[in-house]
Amino acid sequence: MKRIAVMTSGGDSPGMNAAIRAVVRTALEHGVETYGIRQAYAGLMAGDFELLTSVEVSGILQRGGTILQTARNEEFKTPAGQKKGLRRLNEHQIEGLIVIGGNGSLTGALALHKMGIKVIGIPGSIDNDIFGTDMAIGVDSALNIILDSLDRLRDTASSHQRAFVIEVMGRNCGYLALMASILGGAEIVVTPEKPFTMQEIAQALEDAYVRGKSHAIAVLAEGAPYKATELQEFLDKQTNVGFEVRVTILGHIQRGGSPTAFDRLLATRMGVKAVQVLLEGESGKMVGLNGRKMDLIPLEEAVSQLRPISESYFEMARFLSR
Numbered sequence: 001m002k003r004i005a006v007m008t009s010g011g012d013s014p015g016m017n018a019a020i021r022a023v024v025r026t027a028l029e030h031g032v033e034t035y036g037i038r039q040a041y042a043g044l045m046a047g048d049f050e051l052l053t054s055v056e057v058s059g060i061l062q063r064g065g066t067i068l069q070t071a072r073n074e075e076f077k078t079p080a081g082q083k084k085g086l087r088r089l090n091e092h093q094i095e096g097l098i099v100i101g102g103n104g105s106l107t108g109a110l111a112l113h114k115m116g117i118k119v120i121g122i123p124g125s126i127d128n129d130i131f132g133t134d135m136a137i138g139v140d141s142a143l144n145i146i147l148d149s150l151d152r153l154r155d156t157a158s159s160h161q162r163a164f165v166i167e168v169m170g171r172n173c174g175y176l177a178l179m180a181s182i183l184g185g186a187e188i189v190v191t192p193e194k195p196f197t198m199q200e201i202a203q204a205l206e207d208a209y210v211r212g213k214s215h216a217i218a219v220l221a222e223g224a225p226y227k228a229t230e231l232q233e234f235l236d237k238q239t240n241v242g243f244e245v246r247v248t249i250l251g252h253i254q255r256g257g258s259p260t261a262f263d264r265l266l267a268t269r270m271g272v273k274a275v276q277v278l279l280e281g282e283s284g285k286m287v288g289l290n291g292r293k294m295d296l297i298p299l300e301e302a303v304s305q306l307r308p309i310s311e312s313y314f315e316m317a318r319f320l321s322r
């Protein structure tokens with residue numbers, strides 16, 4: 001192999017740049033040049049490719065977002081879009097491709113593999129919903145931002161004897177919400193996996209009030225069955241909650257900023273491994289963290305299901321909040 005390409009796709013996540021840098025420099029170590037594809041599958045279909053030299057990936061390790069930019073794309077889900085992408089790869093004599101992204105992005109990678117291009121996936125999404133890896137790139141950074149925000153909100157909550165509802169990202173998966181709840185000491189957490197009713201939340205807040213707490217926190221995953229604002233309206237009408245309620249929706253703040261040391265290391269290891277296995281002839285696989293090891297799992301398996309959250313964490317969240 002003499003020429004490979006790399007793209008970032010779907011929602012950006014902190015650490016994607018560290019992965020790009022690792023890909024480019026590992027490829028150079030093997031005498032292989034790397035093209036960056038701008039704006040994910042949209043750029044692939046449009047032929048928006050640029051050669052990435054060692055200098056071009058210098059100074060990006062600590063930067064959030066992705067220097068290649070990213071996009072969500074409908075056209076590439078169609079056979080016509082995929083053929084267009086394949087044609088562009090052939091025109092640029094690209095022999096192998098590395099796709100960094102979440103479930104949708106890895107599904108696109110699988111389609112290209114089935115069309116004969118050698119492809120390796122790297123899991124990148126703050127949601128931690130990608131099956132086949134203990135952690136995806138960006139999860140740790142997002143979680144640290146959430147915890148920092150939660151700690152700040154608790155300061156003001158306890159000064160005013162208030163309860164806060166904090167909505168965090170994760171439309172299909174409650175990993176961020178659940179971890180934030182355990183590590184930030186929330187009273188209750190609502191996730192798509194365990195969607196407590198609004199009545200149950202009111203009860204949890206009331207229990208905290210009766211126990212004499214100066215504040216209470218409810219963490220709500222974006223994929224909960226109701227919005228944070230609906231919950232506030234409901235809680236405002238309950239006379240027995242005790243606390244006055246305020247709502248904070250963290251939104252895209254969670255996706256920005258410099259990657260943590262954990263994410264830089266994870267992204268670097270994944271980028272190095274992806275190039276190594278691509279050059280060894282592997283294709284249709286995703287690199288995944290398994291304990292302390294970096295494994296390869298079939299893309300077909302990775303995109304066939306969402307990563308489940310261990311039941312023990314839900315249990316922990318329940319009894320530690322008492």
Ligand code: F6P
Nearest residue numbers: 011102125126127169170171222
């Ligand atoms: O998949 C990552 C994620 O941040 C989800 O948690 C969130 O629901 C979604 O992306 C938001 O997407 P967008 O940035 O396109 O609004």
